[in-house]
Amino acid sequence: MATGRTHRPATRSRGxxxxxxxxxxxxxxxxxxLSERSVPTVSSEELAxxxxxxxxxxxxxxxxxxxxxxxxxxxxxxxxVYQISRELGLTQDWPVVIVGIGNLGAALANYGGFSAxxxxxxxxxxxDPAMAGKxxxxxxxxxxxxxxxxxxxxxxxxxxxxxxxxxxxxxxxxLIAAGVTSILNFAPTVLSVPDGVDVRKVDLSIxxxxxxxxxxxxxxxxxxxxxxxxxxxxVAEVPGAGSGAAPAAAVEPPAGRAxxxxxxxxxxxxxxxxxxx
Amino acid sequence: MATGRTHRPATRSRGxxxxxxxxxxxxxxxxxxLSERSVPTVSSEELAxxxxxxxxxxxxxxxxxxxxxxxxxxxxxxxxVYQISRELGLTQDWPVVIVGIGNLGAALANYGGFSAxxxxxxxxxxxDPAMAGKxxxxxxxxxxxxxxxxxxxxxxxxxxxxxxxxxxxxxxxxLIAAGVTSILNFAPTVLSVPDGVDVRKVDLSIxxxxxxxxxxxxxxxxxxxxxxxxxxxxVAEVPGAGSGAAPAAAVEPPAGRAxxxxxxxxxxxxxxxxxxx
DNA sequence: ATGTCTTTGTGAACGCGTGCACAAAGATTG
DNA sequence: CAATCTTTGTGCACGCGTTCACAAAGACAT
Numbered sequence: 357m358a359t360g361r362t363h364r365p366a367t368r369s370r371g372x373x374x375x376x377x378x379x380x381x382x383x384x385x386x387x388x389x390l391s392e393r394s395v396p397t398v399s400s401e402e403l404a405x406x407x408x409x410x411x412x413x414x415x416x417x418x419x420x421x422x423x424x425x426x427x428x429x430x431x432x433x434x435x436x437v438y439q440i441s442r443e444l445g446l447t448q449d450w451p452v453v454i455v456g457i458g459n460l461g462a463a464l465a466n467y468g469g470f471s472a473x474x475x476x477x478x479x480x481x482x483x484d485p486a487m488a489g490k491x492x493x494x495x496x497x498x499x500x501x502x503x504x505x506x507x508x509x510x511x512x513x514x515x516x517x518x519x520x521x522x523x524x525x526x527x528x529x530x531l532i533a534a535g536v537t538s539i540l541n542f543a544p545t546v547l548s549v550p551d552g553v554d555v556r557k558v559d560l561s562i563x564x565x566x567x568x569x570x571x572x573x574x575x576x577x578x579x580x581x582x583x584x585x586x587x588x589x590x591v592a593e594v595p596g597a598g599s600g601a602a603p604a605a606a607v608e609p610p611a612g613r614a615x616x617x618x619x620x621x622x623x624x625x626x627x628x629x630x631x632x633x
Numbered sequence: 634m635a636t637g638r639t640h641r642p643a644t645r646s647r648g649x650x651x652x653x654x655x656x657x658x659x660x661x662x663x664x665x666x667l668s669e670r671s672v673p674t675v676s677s678e679e680l681a682x683x684x685x686x687x688x689x690x691x692x693x694x695x696x697x698x699x700x701x702x703x704x705x706x707x708x709x710x711x712x713x714v715y716q717i718s719r720e721l722g723l724t725q726d727w728p729v730v731i732v733g734i735g736n737l738g739a740a741l742a743n744y745g746g747f748s749a750x751x752x753x754x755x756x757x758x759x760x761d762p763a764m765a766g767k768x769x770x771x772x773x774x775x776x777x778x779x780x781x782x783x784x785x786x787x788x789x790x791x792x793x794x795x796x797x798x799x800x801x802x803x804x805x806x807x808l809i810a811a812g813v814t815s816i817l818n819f820a821p822t823v824l825s826v827p828d829g830v831d832v833r834k835v836d837l838s839i840x841x842x843x844x845x846x847x848x849x850x851x852x853x854x855x856x857x858x859x860x861x862x863x864x865x866x867x868v869a870e871v872p873g874a875g876s877g878a879a880p881a882a883a884v885e886p887p888a889g890r891a892x893x894x895x896x897x898x899x900x901x902x903x904x905x906x907x908x909x910x
Numbered sequence: 911a912t913g914t915c916t917t918t919g920t921g922a923a924c925g926c927g928t929g930c931a932c933a934a935a936g937a938t939t940g
Numbered sequence: 941c942a943a944t945c946t947t948t949g950t951g952c953a954c955g956c957g958t959t960c961a962c963a964a965a966g967a968c969a970t
Binding site: 399400401412415416418419423425426427428429430431 | 915916917918919920
């Protein structure tokens with residue numbers, strides 16, 4: 357999953373553990389699918405399988421919401437859909453703004469999943485004057501100058517940041533000053549926000565790096581365990597055809613402990629692309 | 634953060650806790666920024682602040698990697714950058730494929746963060762024949778028919794799925810059969826994969842739902858605590874101008890316990906958009 | 911009405927992650 | 941070389957989250 361956790365640690369909300377809250381949308385999705393197939397009831401076992409979790413965990417999660425099941429039968433699908441929706445606040449309409457209409461921002465604006473669940477894109481905002489007025493996803497992009505006005509007029513409390521990293525902190529401050537109290541941040545930066553403001557982070561490159569870690573570990577284990585293909589430097593014609601991955605080129609050797617003290621910009625030369633990692 | 638966790642629970646890899654691994658990319662980013670500014674060393678306190686974590690946590694995290702600091706001084710930036718890069722496997726080149734070149738897939742292809750950190754987009758794959766050959770991010774889209782061939786020829790072990798929900802499971806199976814062992818899934822579905830395959834999930838609508846939960850809770854607390862604005866149904870002229878959010882319309886009342894048994898498609902009518910939630 | 915069978919709801923144990931607080935280590939100064 | 945000061949590395953305790961396992965509750969059959 358590509359979701360980091362930037363949350364106040366404890367503050368168990370109304371007794372519902374944070375971990376449980378994070379799973380409720382998962383259950384809701386599975387239940388919605390069942391509802392569409394007109395399935396009247398489900399057991400914890402079935403629903404857990406559909407959501408990809410342990411059935412005991414699911415039952416405990418639901419127990420925090422109340423006793424909504426019937427022993428010997430299971431859970432009423434429609435009823436549970438409503439209860440979870442209500443608990444998550446999806447029975448309300450949440451206007452959101454997307455700031456930063458680049459590749460990602462435009463994709464988010466076009467993403468159907470938002471409107472499908474009670475989230476209404478109230479406005480698209482970008483700092484580029486050339487973007488102003490341009491329609492994206494059937495909606496004219498507005499300029500950053502009007503950010504505060506837009507937030508207040510629409511009663512927006514949730515903001516999505518899809519700007520380059522450099523602009524994210526400042527944008528978040530303006531959003532918060534205007535009344536936003538929840539932020540979904542796609543920019544690869546750590547946002548510092550005052551207490552009471554929730555930030556959730558989606559960072560694509562971090563997710564890939566975590567995968568790379570496990571991938572490397574797998575490759576290492578494999579090499580260590582089965583001592584097959586012993587010819588270390590053997591010329592592999594078709595690299596990794598089949599199982600094991602085949603990393604292509606090695607990069608940048610050590611560089612010596614505290615050697616390079618004042619190097620202007622190391623060989624790792626991160627020329628910041630559209631959105632630097 | 635917008636990252637769910639779909640991971641084998643324990644299996645502490647080589648003694649490095651999963652939670653630590655998830656933070657390493659964060660440290661790496663902060664360190665890279667310092668490196669670019671030619672800062673030679675940092676204390677755990679400074680680096681922790683830059684990464685947005687507790688300094689004790691950071692030191693403990695680094696202790697899993699080894700003793701790379703110098704007491705009384707701090708950590709050598711360049712050296713630490715290398716060590717973390719190596720630990721994460723970023724000193725290798727990781728070819729990835731992106732499957733599903735819709736709005737999101739195209740945005741991902743254009744996203745600079747990938748190539749900036751050792752991840753090379755080896756191919757873009759889409760099931761739509763009309764897309765085949767079309768250039769996206771300076772690279773021709775290839776058809777799904779060639780998926781296996783592409784994976785094997787390029788030694789790809791990491792796949793990114795950005796297809797509609799309905800296609801994701803099947804795509805994952807083909808990727809895995811062809812040799813992919815790590816998947817970053819943007820489709821709103823629970824993928825079931827064999828042991829040994831890592832899946833990380835990025836789900837935009839889930840992140841928003843979690844924010845909505847907290848947002849609702851804040852609004853509730855506010856209403857409960859400060860009994861100001863007592864006129865429950867009072868007509869708010871400018872909704873939520875300033876602090877509290879202003880949810881607009883209420884949706885779908887209860888529906889009565891086990892009443893609606895066999896409803897074809899509830900009022901929640903989820904007409905699946907481009908990417909259904 | 912009684913018994914059986916299914917499935918929930920939860921008490922309890924365990925393990926991981928976090929954060930405090932401090933001793934050990936090394937740099938630096940006199 | 942000794943004293944002081946800074947900062948790391950970690951032992952320990954605490955709390956959250958997960959999982960097991962089972963008693964209680966209700967449906968259903970007889």
